[in-house]
Amino acid sequence: MMELRRLLYHKKTIVFILSLVLLQLAMLSYGFYHEKPEEPAMPASQHEKQVQDIMEECNRYLGISLFADTDSFAYKNVRQTKEDYSRILSVEQPDADTAFFDRLISFKGTNAVCIMIGIILALTYQDPESGGLKALTYSAKNGRGIRRLKQIFVLMIWSGIAVLILYGGSLLTGLLLIGSDGWKILGMPLQTLSLCRLFPIPVAVWEYLLLFLFFKWIILFELTAVIWFLFLLIGNLILASGAVVLLFLAEYIVWMAVGVTSSWNLLKYCNLWYHLSSNEYLYTYLNLNVGNHPVNRQWVILAAAFLLIFLLAVFSYLKGEYAKGDRVKWEISIVFPFWARMQERLNLLTAEIYKLLVIQKGCILILLFMAFVVMQSDFMHVSNTGYQEMYYTFMEQYQGLPTEESERYIRDLSKEVNAVTKEYDEADQRYAGGEISTDEYFSILMKYDTFYNERKFVSIVEQQRDYLLQLRDKKGIEGWYVNSFCYQSILEPVLSLKYGLFMIFILLTAFASVKVERDASMFRVLNGTVLGRKHLFYKKAAAVGLITAGMYLIMMIIGLASAVHVYGISAWNAPVQSLEPYYHVPLHISLLQGIILYYAGLLFLTILISVGFTLLFQRFRYDT
Amino acid sequence: MTLKVRHLNKRYKTTTAISDVSFELTEGIYGFLGPNGAGKSTLINLITDNIRRDSGEILWDGQEICRLDKKYRDVIGYMPQYQGYYKGFTARAFLLYMAQMKGMKKKEAFERTDELLKTLNLWKVREKKAGSLSGGMRQRLMLAQALLNDPKLLILDEPTAGVDPQERIRIRNYISTIAKDKIILIATHIVSDVEAIANQIFLMGGGKVVEHCSPEALIAKVSPYTYMTTVKSATEIHGLEQMFIVSNIHNSEDGIQVKLIRKRSTDKEMDEAICHPVMANLEDVYLFYFSDRSDEV
């Protein structure tokens, strides 16, 4: 009983939960009064006919060879459907205004509040690993596995109470607002509710609502148990919270990625995200394939929830029982001495690098960032569009100074493209005026469509040609035709996602150089040593500079290598002004020299920024 | 070698942490005793130049420590109140790292590290991660790093915090053995840390030095106020607390023996038939100065 009462000692928590309940009640009532109810998909009068149609369709399907294999899921599904719908064939439905009940069972605001309450309940019943509380409870007679089971039981009780207050409160409020009609509807068949017209469960509305509450209770309990268990497993509040977020994210991704018709659709429906975010499984009919047998979706969900809760109970019991003092920790006897030797030989600079990469787990950040850089690179580029292929072929042949042949090629192709475009424009006008038939128009349109790549290619290459002419006329520089896709990839603009993330990486690394001392409470000690002040700070700045410079060089190599791999770079000697973005460059240098300057400049900037931020963050070295 | 502190002051917002503190230290062991919040750690931080002072001077061999800068830090060894270490470093690697921080040459660093590891009984765990050492071992590790550069001024802030009695005695004895030609400052609220080894005790309270002299002198001052009596029941003790500070209660066959310290506000002479005077110890001195005083000496 004390475990049950534990929540009651968190008065602020209870107040917060009650305010959430009131909030959702307000949202529900507001929606009921102000939102226009949707027209029911099928009026009550057509219900019987619809059910009959479904039954007839079932009979028809059973005669068709496609569904005739008695061992197949499809056959069994048809039979199951027929059997399920036969139960509501003779159900009579009076006409009634069921808008409130429809809203009650479909309202997702209550789901959101449920999630918040679940998190609160789980947090209330989690014990921190650190501190003396664990030692206290684990040394008590019933402080281990039994206590865990009690906590799960208590979570179940509180989940039920929360659901009762949430939905029960909403229902009572609604009944009060509707009046005696609402009470009458409770006794009517479930199919009276417009959302549930074709939900083949032959029960009354009140029985259905009990079932609905039961489902919501189990789902909330499932959520609470999962979060509670994650906190139990991980111990650390921040890490456990992160794990919860990751779990939901993973479940959301699975729910989105798996199709309704996929053979893996059990993962979609036996999914906590789905259970919490949707109510449709409680009013739309669907059978899932479970071991080649059709099972109603809601029962699959319920079974999955029970199974998960059972497993969590078992694992939490075992974990609780496992805290034994005779556990032996094994060192990695081969690796660790080497590691120890390496640590002893670190000088001040390498010690700072070690602190950043190993102690502060900077290597993980580096790996993640590198993975991102590779994903963004041209290595991931698989194939080109049609006009890109044309462009590359043109560059292979005519790269360099514009020649008579290259100009002629562009002119001829442009002429051809313009002729087709003109033909299409004229046909468009004539078709609009009824002067040509549909067949003729579509024939010209199809021809126009086939010239899509040529049009795109001509537009790009003409722009390049015009630019080169302008370059020659205004600046007296003989620009070359160079593969602009290739060089755009190499000389990527600084205002891009990649560089933005790189900037964040620099900031994090600089901050980590201070944080490592704060975490270790080392600053006062270091401050009292000969080299522990400016000298140390400069070493830190150097370490951060080295790491970020190294990262930049790797980024640069990946970028260059991927560009070479995809485009095969050439025309190094072309004037850098051959590329339009570099029109204003005042130096007479080649593309190669420009690339070197570009990268060198960015490298210098990287080091400058990283060193600057490191020295800036040293101001935050004290924890008080 | 001298450490002079003159009219030192430090305030944190509305709180006076150090108020006009002045003293001079030469070779020897000095204990800074006082309750929590007395200003001991603030004083230490000022002496190690970890925080800025509001006013006053701290002179090492006649020169301001801020001006000496590295030269000053070359002669000090500091063991902080809160253990500072890198969890992932082994004990030896950590000491070698600190040796570099102290500007020691490699060969000297290796030799000194190994010597201290053996002396402080950490040799067997030299390759264990600092984070996995027991509390006592970590305290010894902190002490070892403070001693790496054989400092002239050794500052120990709560050196025996969280340590068992045996360990405490070991650390205390070790400090005694290395005290020659050094100024050792020990800030603590545990009387036994300094009782046996300190040359002088500084009693600190409310940011001020309330009293400072040798332990024997302090004891001699307080002894006239110290008595022993025997009562029949515990309720009688409550009556005694009006005039006395209860220093010790001991159950014996004859009754409950209670050691009392007369409050300074009480002038009344004691009836020797009921309470007979006894010798005070440093704990009694501590209680005399810091337990519930309403008047200044």
Next chain:
Amino acid sequence: MKQLRLISIFLCMCFICSACSGTKQASDNSAESSSQQENIEIDLEKSLQNYAGSDYHFDTDYQSYFDRPCITKGEKGYYYWLDNRIYYYDTATEQNVALCSKAECKHSDETCNAYFNEDFSGDKDSFVNSYVQYYDGSLYVVGVDPKGKVNLYKVAADGSSRDRYMTLFKQNINSVSGDQMIADFTYPDICIHRGYVYYINNMESEPKLYRAKLGSDRSEVIYENEGTHSTTYRIKPYGDRVYFQSGNFTDEDQVNVEGGIYAYDIEKQKVSLYKESAISDYLFYEDTLYYSTAEGICRAAEEKGSDDDRIIETKSSHADFFLLNEQTIAYMDDRDMVVCDFKDKKEHVIRDDRMDVCYFGDGSIFFAGGAEDSASVLLLIRADEIGTADKWTNAMNVEE
């Protein structure tokens, strides 16, 4: 006078001779267009239900007898595309049903097993409504995922599941919006035959023929036309050979092609030119090639070096056609299906305004796609009626 008479006789002889001479044509076999609407009895025993040859394996061979891959034959019925859903025509009961066993389903959204999204909105898979193939107990369709990967999807024969099976290739359409994607994306030609997928990526400016092992994401090029403005199309596997056509456009409009039929030997893994100047519809019957030309339908000579036999003169050039039996051919003249008995010189025309495109068939039933009352429909004609029927039959006898 005598000379004048001789000259006149000579001229008459010339006229008579010219009427009898000319290139070797199967003019004896060509049906005159004037003999329309004659009923032709089709000898079903001689029909081409097994015309794919003795080496034809139903489970693993591509069904080259269909002219369009939007219909495929299953164990006991046919699967076909209609309005971005797959339907099933049951041979025994002659009923149609959507490929979805949920009797309560409206077949109108993605929750339906038969429904395949064709909207390239960029956030879900989009499917090609022109390809479905029955292979080894399952159906295969082609679709594009939001990342531009063109995938093969495996669908259960009863429609109960659908999963991505393998990736054919990737298109760089990331920066393209929905409408542009439709304009930009051209569906591949594809067929699965004896454990391999053969496909042509029509997005390439010079399309090549690829092959990938079924289930593998790695493809290899098995044919690449070296010339410029090339095109490769119409893959038709027969037995251990995969036939396809390849050529080069000769005009700027990319309408006229010079090319031929090539054969890829599966075992030897080699491509060779099989027939020059055969750029239109073709088929094989018992290892004999029949192909369509501008003038008519020809049968390739059995001996090398001999002239091919033009067995029918068609009303339209490069007509799509089907061999019903050794003496009867059906070909398309715009929307008319012309059935010709080239031995008995009979011709029968089936004219139906509902018909849009003919799929031909397996020899027992022939199918066509059409529209009736503004709704898409599947039309059919049985092999025994094809020589006598006036109209196609609407195979859709189930209301949606």
